[in-house]
């Protein structure tokens with residue numbers, strides 16, 4: 435069919451014949467959808483680290499749950515394409531993603547918490563996702579642009595370890611990430627990598643909300659003595675050295691491992707525990723940070739209404 439015929443009235447979407455559009459047209463449409471979708475998401479926070487297994491997904495999950503329990507509308511995007519653990523941690527592995535005319539509907543976990551993850555699209559949980567960078571970029575782009583997040587206060591993005599494809603895609607696609615929470619464990623090898631995550635955020639002009647030291651100490655259940663299994667205090671020292679806030683020290687709690695495996699959010703099942711208190715403290719700091727950003731935006735709008743509006747229009 436001749437392309438010219440469609441020129442007048444339609445876009446790739448209204449024609450419902452995507453193959454008849456040029457790649458450029460399709461990209462422009464995808465960009466429009468992405469911008470429209472992101473415009474409903476007030477704040478975006480990335481949870482990252484230099485190393486794997488330090489507790490990013492655990493922090494992202496408990497942060498999202500804590501914020502939603504505080505009454506915020508929250509979205510949790512599992513951007514760890516190769517190791518998507520969030521559905522397992524929330525006990526929603528078997529749930530399916532439904533589609534609507536407007537896109538994919540994220541899985542609802544709590545009345546004000548919804549989740550999207552590649553885990554929902556994998557046939558069997560033993561199946562690996564073997565994708566190169568461009569495919570991962572495209573998946574993240576769809577998770578941001580083609581998922582019906584709706585009007586939410588905050589999108590928490592759980593990232594894989596390191597400073598590779600996924601964090602770059604998220605930063606590139608979201609453009610104005612509000613801030614990054616960097617998770618580390620206290621030993622030197624983890625700290626070294628977490629400093630790289632701070633530098634990475636700075637290179638991309640993403641404010642660092644702060645560093646979290648996870649798996650800080652284990653309290654002996656018999657004598658109550660604190661055992662620094664992976665040392666302690668390194669996260670705070672790294673935060674001081676890198677001049678970023680320190681958000682707290684989460685102790686090792688064997689119940690957290692059991693909860694993750696059971697699919698129960700730790701802050702809900704053990705609200706009185708020392709670790710849950712730290713999670714709540716981290717959530718409060720993030721909420722404060724969000725409020726600060728809103729005040730800052732409002733002040734800018736009052737001080738420079740013209741410039742600010744122009745900037746908004748451009749986005």
Ligand SMILES: Nc1ncnc2c1ncn2[C@@H]1O[C@H](COP(=O)(O)OP(=O)(O)O)[C@@H](O)[C@H]1O
Nearest residue numbers: 486487488489490491492685686687690691694
């Ligand atoms: N503070 C903690 N105490 C006990 N276990 C923890 C703690 N933080 C994380 N874990 C456990 O460590 C494992 C790895 O955590 P995860 O969040 O998947 O790390 P990452 O996302 O950085 O790879 C999980 O089994 C999780 O339950």
Ligand SMILES: [Mg+2]
Nearest residue numbers: 490491514519
């Ligand atoms: Mg993870």
